[in-house]
Amino acid sequence: MSEPLIALSGVGRRFGEPEAQVQVLQDVDLTIAQGEMVAIMGASGSGKSTLMNLLGCLDRPSEGQYRIAGVATGSLAPDQLAALRRDHFGFIFQRYHLLPHLSALENVAIPAVYAGKPKAVREARAAELLSRLGLADRTGHKPSQLSGGQQQRVSIARALMNGGNVILADEPTGALDSRSGQEVMAILQELNVQGHTIILVTHDAAVAAYARRIIEISDGRITADRVNEHLRQDLALTRDQTTSLDTTGAREGWRSGWGRFVEAAKMAGIAMATHRLRTLLTMLGIIIGIMAVVSVVALGRGASQSVIDNISRMGTNTIGIYPGKDWGDTRAARVETLSPGDLRALQGQIYVDSATPSISSTQVLRYGNLTANASVSGVGEQFFRVKGYDFALGRSFDQEHIQHLSQVVVIDDNTRQRLFANDNPMGKVLLLGSLPCRIIGVLAAQDSGFGNTDSLNVWLPYTASMARLEGQRFFSSILIRVKDGMSNAVANQQIVQLLTLRHGTKDVFTNSSDSIMKTVQKTTGTLALLISAIAVISLIVGGIGVMNIMLVSVTERTREIGIRMAVGARQSDILQQFLIEAVLVCLLGGTIGILCSFGVGLLFSLFVSAISMLFSVGSILMAVTCSTLIGVLFGFLPARNAARLDPIEALARE
Template identity: 55%
Template sequence: MTEEAPPPLISLRNVWRSYPSGETPIDALKAINLTIEAGEMVAIIGQSGSGKSTLMNILGCLDRPTKGTYRVAGRNVRKMLPDELAALRREHFGFIFQRYHLLPDQDARGNVEAPAVYAGRGAKVRRERATALLTRLGLGDRLGHRPNQLSGGQQQRVSVARALMNGGQVILADEPTGALDTRSGAEMMAILKELNAEGHTIILVTHDAKVADNARRIIELSDGEVVSDRPNGPQQASGPAHPISADLGKESWTATLDRMGDALRQALLAMNAHRLRTVLTMLGIIIGIASVVSILSIVGGAQKSIMSSVGTLGSDTVNIFPGQGAGDERAGRVRSLTPRDVTLLEGQPYVDSVSPTVATGRVVRAGAVSGNGTILGVSDQYFRVQNVAIAKGRSFTAASVASGAQEAVIDDATATKLFPDTDPVGQVVLLGDVPVRVVGVTEKPEGMAAIFQGSNLQVWTPYTTLMARLVRQPNVAQITVRLADGASASAAEKAIVQLLKAQHRKQDFFVMSSDTMRRQLGQITLIFSVLFGSIGGISLLVGGIGVMNIMLVSVSERTREIGVRTAIGARRSDIMSQFMIEAVLVCLIGGAAGVGLSLGLGWIFSLFVTSFELVYSAWSILAAFGTATVIGLVFGWLPARNAAALDPVEALARE
């Protein structure tokens, strides 16, 4: 039984390629029927406009026929997905372009290595092979030179080495000598003939009859049709032909990582090549990130200051007020809280200390100096309840409260105003027309405590003294309970409500805890964080739009590079990854610079303002980097998609 013959390397059957042009399309190729076997050296000739370049693009899977069938090693190209076509170009085809089409940011060895990167070859393997190929072609001393440092003939040799990097079973050479001088052109044809002798299939596209005469078969096109297909000269035997496998294989995960690493390197090279534009693109991101981080640090500092001040006003306290709730219009007329309630609360296990408060306003006078004062009647435990420290003297005692002693503790502002040159302790002041002796002076308040103090002079007396001598009432305006260490605020609130309801036989009071105040203040600061963060986010949005615009410009400028990468086997995902990584890098570096700018501004701020501390949190910095990444992904997606969707033929033709 005879073995079935393998399919021809290249087979075209009734292939047409038409381009839209008004109502009547233009046929660049018409009913092309052609077969090329492995190991042949074929020249496709014809005048300009004959369709030879269009045919080469179809043969190289850079373009697709409008109708007809094109098969490579028996596989129908029309049914292959874009990534399968990329694999075919990458693994089996090699292109030699008339204008070289080398990557400008890569040196000679980097250009040759590029197809192997997309093929998933290891770094060491591809480096050694690229070096060997360039050395073989006489460029061993030009490995690190970039295209603009090489002559035309040297650039063409680099393109030959690139075509051979992954094997290059089929070499497609488009006018390979068109941009070379006579000597360099002869050397190039000698190289192609040598490769053909080694088994490579060579397809030349040229209008030069002398170049075509090097081939062993000449196909002539005219007006898109094959007008001649003839052997040329004696048919010499070549080495074993390199066949093309129909199985394109699958890539390993290590190769995928290697490709991503190369995409990162290419992105860095592109950013370095356009440094000024990259910095200007980052500027919007830098300002936006710096704004957001700085705003959050200001809000964080304000929150810390407020919470600290709340702590100084009373740590784990519960306040009891008359009435049905905050804003009760009848609260001022309700007489529900009495000193008996204070005595009842003092004996509870969850209570550390407790103090009633009765308040009134009077003119405070000492000698010829006077001022408006707020007089607070409290118990001896008040100063512990409210964390008020005594700077001079002492506070009044439980005995003073029980006897209604005419003693007072004044604040620092009152002491400064009434006794600027003398020690206030032991002095007598008049509260209206009631004299009291100063027994202590409180420390100067800070933060929120200073704000709550207001502009009036502050004087504290035993509440029994105030109720008997100044306001003449049996009830108190407020009771403040400091909870014992470890006591649950919510459980204590419930216990206090139940206790006083039983005492009053109804609930004619309401309670508010410092924990509730903290939560409310926390919600307020959160609202401000979101509000001001959103304002900063607007600048981030503007920066993101700037990134997208610059990336679209970058895609337009690098269209031909994209076409070259596609021709040497880059997948659409490779092209998209490169531009997405570049956009993310721009935003991440801009984000890092923005965080650094914010920290720098915070440091300068701390040198001049010591009363307020900016608080930078790790989560806000991480959120800044996360936001920068998202901006890069979102605003880099459209340019990257446009780059990946470019038609390789049109991209290569773009100047």
């Protein structure tokens, strides 16, 4: 004798804690052959719905054995049970259990989504089924736009989507009027004639009369199993039919997996759109966190760049050359080897942008009846480029002034304010000690946190300083500006080698001012890191908000999860859908946060001119990465909880 399609042996089902369990089913022995139409009758609380849940692999027996086509279901994993529900069973529920935010066509196609069928194939199949059931003109309607009978027909079409070898109908006419109920039963009879096994669960004798076999259950036990005398002649036609069962599931290709992913993303998007306010509140913490991180990084980069630019104008990419072996060398004053020849040799090096000598002294300045002490330096025509100084008036002296020992000077803004407060200094004669010099340029005010900004400074050609003021033939120092992109360390090494070769001994030392730049960069980087860490805290808080809202979402949508599991969704499908939703929420929030940070940058530029916010691709990529990670990390727990829900408990939630 062939193996029956469904066989239950000594099956029982208990609920509750071990110390207070309730026995709902006990010692149930039942066989159902392929092609039968069976009615399970009983009063409310008799255990008929629990029995149906066991038959449909929505639940597991507490004891006994349940076999489908000879395969014991007790040893099957959750995903194998999902494959059975997806590929062999079709459920018709009393309350229809349609997803309210999907159209009739989309509701019918759900089982095929989880079966991995291409979109075109499943939509064509769904449209065909709806057309056969008289709903060709209702495919785009939402459940709320359909009557009860139409919704039940959609439910029947969904049950048939993947074949529906066994159709389990729980009170299929319970929520319908008599006419719609008769239409639904006629459809089920027609399906039975086509070879589908129909199992009806009902308390209505009129519905049970459509079945060829009636099983009565009371207090969890089968009390009667009889043949409907009116349909006895048809029963013999189906007893010998057999079926085979594949519990391994078809091997899934990448296209199928990608299709499920796309559909999961679509479902997540629909869920987000359906609950827009909740989605917005969920994103709020992410928006603020991402905006804070991107804005702080941009502000930190802008502040750092502003400081670096200011220091660069002071000559931070410069190298100073001084006589002696190091600072504090007592013999340095007797070293007189830095010469104009050294200057010309250095100016010809590839790494040198500009170079200037320096001969400094303190002199008394006189203009009219005003006097002041000032630092007077003899420098070359490239001095102001080396130092990055800007002119407010006039210009620098040139090579012709150097060659002719011209008595011309450039003064700083402090000297102008001290001696020429109410007068234009250009062309005026200024006495440096007893040396009269004509003013040809005035520097712009220097905003600097380094050195004494109140000091008075005057510069004249080094040739004039050496011959007319100091009476010496050597330089006190030489200052070099290194070309952009050249290494200060390499330039420093080359300078020492060149001068050692020229002097025959190492009698000079160098000091590279890029150490100031490195200190500033390190300090601003540390501050930016500190502020970013504070901003990251807001991201974590936002992530916790995402997790909490997603947990609430899982609770609110438990019934939806149960419906999806009933039609064959794997645990991985549920996990994927909720995880995608969490990631989408965070990515969307991150995108809005990035856009808001650009808005902050625009407002900042309108009110603050000293510093500009510098946005970088790196910070934006970091923000996107943070958004994704937050979605994955904080969305995983709610998604896992959703995937682990028991189908029966989920369907029972309202």
